[in-house]
Amino acid sequence: MGRVALVTGGSRGIGEAISKKLQADGMTVAATYAGNDEAAAKFTEATGIKTYKWNVGDYDESKAGIAQVEADLGPIDVVVANAGITRDAPFHKMTPQQWKEVIDTNLTGVFNTVHPVWPGMRERKFGRVIVISSINGQKGQFGQVNYAATKAGDLGIVKSLAQEGARAGITANAVCPGYIATEMVMAIPEEVRQKIIAGIPAGRLGEPEEIAKCVSFLAGDDAGFINGSTISANGAQFFV
Ligand code: NDP
Numbered sequence: 001m002g003r004v005a006l007v008t009g010g011s012r013g014i015g016e017a018i019s020k021k022l023q024a025d026g027m028t029v030a031a032t033y034a035g036n037d038e039a040a041a042k043f044t045e046a047t048g049i050k051t052y053k054w055n056v057g058d059y060d061e062s063k064a065g066i067a068q069v070e071a072d073l074g075p076i077d078v079v080v081a082n083a084g085i086t087r088d089a090p091f092h093k094m095t096p097q098q099w100k101e102v103i104d105t106n107l108t109g110v111f112n113t114v115h116p117v118w119p120g121m122r123e124r125k126f127g128r129v130i131v132i133s134s135i136n137g138q139k140g141q142f143g144q145v146n147y148a149a150t151k152a153g154d155l156g157i158v159k160s161l162a163q164e165g166a167r168a169g170i171t172a173n174a175v176c177p178g179y180i181a182t183e184m185v186m187a188i189p190e191e192v193r194q195k196i197i198a199g200i201p202a203g204r205l206g207e208p209e210e211i212a213k214c215v216s217f218l219a220g221d222d223a224g225f226i227n228g229s230t231i232s233a234n235g236a237q238f239f240v
Contacts, residue, residue, distance in 0.1 A: 178234025202235030
């Protein structure tokens with residue numbers, strides 16, 4: 001297809017699977033990372049996906065990084081705002097720092113990632129914006145007031161961007177994964193994780209590749225009339 005895709009947090013976990021899938025779809029892919037896991041970034045780079053290090057929570061770094069990606073690879077057609085973190089604590093113990101780190105990365109990070117590429121997409125009359133939200137943004141989660149707020153906010157972002165971009169050939173959609181087998185989930189204590197799995201009707205965690213396939217569909221030409229939508233991929237873990 002010859003398109004250029006940017007995947008934030010594309011060096012490992014769900015983002016790595018997305019980077020690989022978009023590459024397999026024929027796109028030239030840039031994957032970003034924060035710098036916590038250089039080995040994962042090197043491994044991704046070895047597969048022909050160019051990696052870039054910047055903090056998505058910093059607007060100036062994001063803007064400069066995106067300018068470098070476009071200088072190296074060409075204009076970005078597909079942007080996947082995937083980078084995300086957790087800093088869990090029950091609300092009465094949550095610190096302002098835990099709140100701020102998650103807001104900066106998961107919510108402001110989406111603004112910082114999409115805002116610099118938006119004018120180019122409008123000019124070229126094509127763009128695909130895909131934000132990786134979460135089931136916990138749809139239903140809330142004990143210990144995740146900060147995280148759930150950002151992931152619910154992501155849904156507001158894509159619904160608004162969809163309305164602003166529709167006439168310019170840009171779609172903006174969200175994917176809400178349930179629990180996926182990545183380091184983020186494997187870091188949950190084993191006993192708690194087993195309880196979580198017991199609550200998933202599918203009886204298992206999802207695989208990163210299953211989220212990547214949703215992104216691949218939304219990034220493709222066939223999804224041009226899907227705009228402002230949310231794909232939930234959670235093994236039938238319904239919520240009220
Ligand atoms: P991982 O922890 O496995 O990977 C996170 C990626 O994001 C890494 O590449 C990391 O870089 C990067 N990153 C983190 N903070 C920043 C930052 N400030 N600036 C730039 N890059 C950053 O995460 P997952 O693959 O599990 O999650 C990916 C997305 O999916 C997140 O948004 C998460 O909230 C969401 N999600 C995950 C679920 C799951 O079950 N795993 C469920 C629902 C949603 P580095 O390697 O340098 O740290």
